[in-house]
Amino acid sequence: MDARYQQIARLLKSSIASGELAAGARLPSSRTFARENGVSRATVEHAYAELVAQGWIERRGQAGSFVSDTVTPGSALPAASLTEGTDNIPQPFQMGLPALDLFPRALWGRLMGRRLRTQTRFDLGPGDVAGERLLRQAIVDYLRFSRSIDCTPEQIFITASYAMSMTLILRTLATAGDGMWVEDPGFPLIRPVIAREQVRLLPVPVDENGMNIDAARALHPQARFVLLTPAHQSPLGVALSLPRRRQLLDWAAHREGWIIEDDYDSEFRYHGKPLPPLKSLDAPQRVIYAGTFSKSLFPAIRTGWIVVPAPHVAAFRRQAAMYPCTVPGLVQLTLADFISQGHFWRHLKNMRQHYARRREWLERALKQQGFDVAAQQGGIQLVIAVTDDDKQLAARANQAGLAVQALSAWQIEGGERRGLLVCFTNISSAEMAEQLAEKLSKAIRPASATHGAAMD
Ligand SMILES: Cc1ncc(COP(=O)(O)O)c(C=O)c1O
The missing domain is CATH 1.10.10.10 (Winged helix-like DNA-binding domain superfamily/Winged helix DNA-binding domain)
Known part of the structure; x- marks a missing residue:
């Protein structure tokens, strides 16, 4: 030590x-x-x-x-930490991380301290398999107000991560050999979790209106599940259009299919009004909504949740009894207080303001270096369009201590779409953005950046 x-x-x-x-x-x-x-x-x-x-x-x-x-920046960064992450220190551009400097840690500590001091012996029991009721109620209130989703605490299951949410969903609803439409490109880390449940991944192209449902039906008519990020496609940042939302709900109703709506970062939108979540339009009761506090609070909280259709609560509870919620009760109750006392709202408002600024800093700095940045409505990352082999460019950036990812590495088929994925949340000043953009430019040579958009 x-x-x-x-x-x-x-x-x-x-x-x-x-x-x-x-x-x-x-x-x-x-x-x-x-x-x-x-x-x-x-x-x-x-x-x-x-x-x-x-x-x-x-x-x-x-x-x-x-x-x-x-x-x-990056001058003495050990390359190994890019993959091992032993230090818990964010790397420049690291994907999927919220701004760790903005979380009100002192307030969180006070709330948790109060919970700890007022615990009774009954708080030492195992808790509900679906998570603490107080937290589930707080999430219900939050969803109603912010996402127009009407549900009850019984429909909410607290989990330790998106991977655990997916596992619970598939163990409850899927049969080995079922097919699942997934966005291509899309979040790669969830694929092995789905494959482990013996559900087949069926890649579907994404265009400027989100997942192409016509293409999905034509390519893989046998699917029973669809997994998508409708609010803000990961990683391209487009929203699923309203006609496609209707089309998808129709498909699910007729096919008795299941829609898994991954709403991982919908809190962050900087322009325009968000479209209603699929779950809020779910008359046929075929949508399972998955949310997480990894992006809106901090990843170490390891807390996510799902909202399941009311007729299937009992089936989900039977599964959850075998894999009860592993988030400690103290964390859940602190989180419930954080939400119900209004701190969550204030924090989100603060993050939105900072993110709009941080995004602008990075976008401007990248453009100054001659990079072509694709426009996005929201989220916490940007896509830089490139024409050279993006995996090679990302590898060069990684060697320079920059945790950039290649867009083609997020694709299942083809990989003809090229780009560099960068996250801006931990860029805390305009100078830092400029230094990092310059470092990136030097690392990958500006000659390789182009003026063609990643969506072409
Ligand atoms: C597309 C997407 N969905 C969901 C999540 C949430 O995962 P978790 O709850 O395990 O942090 C992430 C995290 O990076 C993500 O990028």
């Missing part, structure tokens, strides 16, 4: 290397840092002294300690 001062020094180094702390940025005083992190001032002084000795930071007398002007 490292000494505490070494852990702090390592954390600061990573923040500097990732660009979160830019060159010239002022560090908090050792007294403030010590108070915020619950360590002694001497420990912080020791960590700062080590960083000074190694050239990461400089002391400027009364003015305080500053990140050295000579360091640049």
Whole structure:
């Protein structure tokens, strides 16, 4: 085990290397840092002294300690951390991460402390297999207000992740050999989870109106499931058009098929009004809605949920009895308080404002470097159009410490669509955006960026 001062020094180094702390940025005083992190001032002084000795930071007398002007983002980032993620430190452009600096940790700590102090012995029992009722009620209220989804707490099942949600859905509803339409390109990490349940993945092309339902029916008429991200397609960012939403609901009603609506980041939309979720139009009761707090709060909370059609609650409960909710009761109840006391709303509002700015910073900085950025309505990532082999470009960017992903790596068939996927949530200043865009440009050579859109 490292000494505490070494852990702090390592954390600061990573923040500097990732660009979160830019060159010239002022560090908090050792007294403030010590108070915020619950360590002694001497420990912080020791960590700062080590960083000074190694050239990461400089002391400027009364003015305080500053990140050295000579360091640049990614300068000393160990390449292995891109894949191993041992340090929990976000890498520049890392996909799927919300802004970790914006979460109100002190408030969260107070809410959890209060819950802990007022626990009774009954809170030590196993809890409901579908999750704490208080949290399920808070989610019901949130969904009604923000997504026009009308449901009851019985229809909600709390899970530890999207993968667990998918597992519960398929173990309840699927039979081995069933087929599932999936978006191509689409979120790759869920595919092995689906395949493990012996459900066949049937790729369907995505165009500017989202998943192409006509193509899906023509290519794979035998499907029983469809999985999609209608609010904001992952990763292209398009919305499923209203006619296609109707078409899909019709298909499900006639075919007795199931629609899995992955609404992973619909909270983040910067222009226009969102279309109604499929679940809010679900007269035939064929939609299972999947939500997560990974994007709206933070991934370490490891809490998601599904909303299941009322006639199938009993079947889902029978499955959930075999795989009860694994999110600790204390976390669930803290989360319920966070939502019902209005903090969730305030946090989302704050995130939306910051994200709009961070997105603009990155978009502008990328365009200044000659990159072509495809327009998106919302979400937390951008797609840069390229014509060269995007996997090679992404590999070069990764070597430079930038966690860029290739669009073609998200495709099942063809892979003719090329682009680079970048997430902007942890870019905390215009300067940081400029430094990172320049670094990306240098890493992959600007000559390879083009002016053709990724949607072509
Ligand atoms: C498309 C998509 N769906 C769902 C999720 C949520 O997954 P989890 O709840 O496991 O964090 C993610 C996370 O990155 C995602 O990108």
